[in-house]
Every structure is written in structure tokens, then in C-alpha cells.
Amino acid sequence: METIVVEIDPLNIEESKIKEAANAIKEDKTVVFPTETVYGLGANGLSENAVKKIFDAKGRPYDNPLILHVADVRSFLEYTYISYTLLEKVERLLPGPVTFVLKKKEIVPNIVTAGKDTVAVRMPAHPVALKLIKFAGVPIAAPSANISGKPSPTLSEHVLKDMYGKVDYIIIGGLVQFGIESTVIDLTQGKVPIILRPGPIPPEKLKEIFGDIFIPEFAYGRTEADYVKSPGMKYRHYAPNTPLILVEQSHFDLMINKVLEESKNYHNPIILCLKEHANYFKKYGVNFDIIGSEENYYEFAVKLFEMLRKYDEKVDAMIVEGIEDRGIGIAVMNRLRKAACKIL
Template identity: 40%
Template sequence: MSDDDLTEAAAAIRRGEAVVYPTETVYGMGADATNPDAIEHVFEIKGRSRDKPLSAGFPDVDAALEYVVADETEEAFMRRFLPGPVTVVVERRDTLSDVLVDGRRRVGVRVPDHELARDLFRAAETPVTATSANRSGTGSITHPSQLSDEIRDAVAVVLDGGTTPGTESTVVDPGRGVVHRRGAMADEIEAWLEAND
């Protein structure tokens, strides 16, 4: 994996194409989360139903707060657990495409605890879709060698970061105190929610 690969992947995202990148959980599929056509392309590649929202990835919490609205509790939660294997559900601003979340007001925010993923998001200079790099209904990808030919052919660049742990992120709505999916750090997250209720 070279700097050229990263530059090429970021340029592909800006052009509206999709790329595959590693995170601290599984491999993700990234496209410009403000571009409806790019998001549609991700849904098509994955064979994913449009009513299953995609999350948006950011290099840091401050970058995320430019695209979402977080109250005091939500921001405190984000600053405590991000970067990390957590998807934080908060209200989106209109700069994130309706297509991302099927018109819903809330969106999942990811700031991966993975340097290469965050470098990609920074270089792309736009929020990037954060969804697993697999066809819907099939297992998550923990190494580029597991990518289907179908996905490999459909994306512009695959960033190889070696093997990822494979544990899914915990999906949590801290403003409502709801854990939608238990994954990495779930016990710690639930303890925080209880303490800050």
C-alpha cells in the first residue's frame, strides 16, 4: 500500500466512484456521502435495499460535526468513543444526501480507529460512506483476498491494510440511550449510557 494508492482512492471518491478500505472492524466500501449518484452506486454494488441506511465516515469528530447536529450528550459520547469501533446515530444536516438514509433525519457516524481509513477520509475532503465491503447477506470481509470478483470489478481502488479484526461496530443512539446493535466495546458503551442517563 503506497501513498499513490491513497491519493488514487481519494480522487476516485471525488469523481463519484467507490473504493474499498480497511477499518478497525472489517473492510468498508467508500463513496462520496454527499453525492446521490455515488451512494446509489454503493447500494447497487452491494445489492442492498435502499431502506437500509448507510453510515458516513469522517477523519475526526470535528469534521463529523460539520455534517451532523449533536446535543451535549451526543457530542460528549462521540468525543469519548471516537475514533473507535462505534457507529453513533445522530441528526444529519442537509449536506448529507437523503439517499444515504432513505430520507430519514438521523444518520450513523463512523470515525474508525484506523489510520489508513482516516487518512482516506481526510484526503477525499468529503464524508465517505461507511458500509461493509460485501454483497448484502454475505459475510463481512476481513482481508482483500476475500472480496468477490463482482465487488473487485465494481470499485475503482482496493486499499490493502492487511487483515482486520472482524468484530462489528456497536451501533448506538446516545441521545436516545439506545444500542441498536451490540458489537465492539458494547459493555463499556452501555455503562456510559447508564451513567449519563
């Protein structure tokens, strides 16, 4: 397949380029585009023929639902059953890196929702994504633009490596803001919303708007979900080809010792550590790189997938220091636990 690649500056958008990509969406073609979370692989979310091409390009199982990306709040009324009272709460987070699971209307094809009567919908905050959806005139179904199960793409080289020759159009739009996929919250289970996938919007922020929030054990990445309403709930995700070993957060000495002992099991490992521990690993002469800091978990989130791709197949093991399950740290640890082949 011939892939058209265009570069668009999010701060100085050439609308003619966006309209070309939007026309591709109208023609049931596939378009990779930037969002504030990761790069997405999109197609007309109302066309079964177009959506099938997403699954084919990614090698994605058909029982793994997609997210509908919309350009305005009114679209929630068009594609889902939502009360005006609830919509007012949802609107406080839009646009932004959060997805809402709601009862779907008949206009949404079953292929998008894996046959479920619910649909995941979000309004991205990236200017390129919003203009693409607006000019296309349809909701865009889009998972992350990577081979299914592998680390999500946050840089243009990730997208080109995974998707060039498999999609019709690729928009390169600079760096993403958050580096991990959107928070997914289920609004169909009575009065208490459920976090299905943690992301950039932390539970504390959601509680300010919705009151009580339930975080099931599977959202931490420790167990599998019994039901699947959104992406990220089923199958092993985010995994590099190189074995990833996760060392869970614990007492400093214990965690460092576990990392060092595990590194002895490999010929050429890399330790992905916190900035505060870098001098310790330097002292012992082991190969390391800084993935984040205890002071700023958002930094960890932004660099996570970039680091996993940077060292994939260049070392024989990645040993990653874990962080606490708080704030966006819940989302980071969810991704690491799902990507890990071994957890210490």
C-alpha cells in the first residue's frame, strides 16, 4: 500500500493538508494522526468497511473495542444515550485525555464496540485531531497507531516504523503531551463511575466532578477484567519484544538490591531508573537510563513508551523501577504491569 506522509505544525496548521486527510477519511481510508496522548490510527467510525481496515493494519482482535473520537460536545448526544445532567459533568473535562463509556445509539456500528451495547467516546485536545474530525464530518474510530500489543507510538519514528505501508495517510504532528493513552471511565453502572483504564486524568480530578469513583483491581494491571468495554482491558498490551522486568515500588534498599540482582541474570541489560537513584547505579557500573523522577510522575508517563521502544531489541532485558500507585502513577504502573513478562 502506498502511504502518504505529511507534516503539520500544531502551532501553525495548514488547513489544506488537514482537509486532504479528512477527505481520505470520507473515502473510507485510514489516517494516522496525533493526539495529546499518543498517535492514533483512525477511520470513519460510522463505516464498517473503514473500521475493518483499522483492525487489519494493527493485527488487532475484533473483540477489542475502539474509541470514537468526536470534535464537539453535541456529538455525545448524537452517538450515545446521555442525560443533560451527566453531559454537564462530562463537558468539564472536554476537550482532554479522557474517554467516557456510555450506552450507544444504533448509528454506531457493532464492529466499533465489539458487539457491546456501549461505546467509548472522547474529544481529544490536540488541535490537529480536532480539525481532522471536524473536516471529516464523522466521528473517527481510532486506537493507538501501533502493532497490536506493542508499545504505543509517541514519536513520528514509532508511527513510521509500525504503520508505513499499512495505512493510507500519516500525519506527523510533533510531540504528544502525555505519552500514555486516555483515562477511560464507565458511566453506565449506576451512580458510581468506574475507571476501566487509568490515564492522564487522575482519580482525584474525577472525584471532584463525579463524587465517588470506583477503581477495580484490574485497573491497576494486577488482574484481568471479567468484561471488556474499552481498549486496554484485554490481552497483553504495551509489550516490547525484549523481556521487560518490573521491580515494584518498595523500601529503597530492597528495591535497589532486587534490580541489581536481576541484572546479573542477563548479558546486556538496561536498568530504567528514577533520577534520584541514578548515582547509585552509576557507582556500581551498570548500564542505566533515567525514565522519570519521584518528583514528577508525568515525566515518567511521557517517557515510558519512548524508552521501551528506544531499547527494544538493543539489549537482552529491560529492568524498570516501579513507582507508587497514586495520581498518574496508577496509569504508569498499569502499563508496566501489562507489558512485563516478570514482576518482582
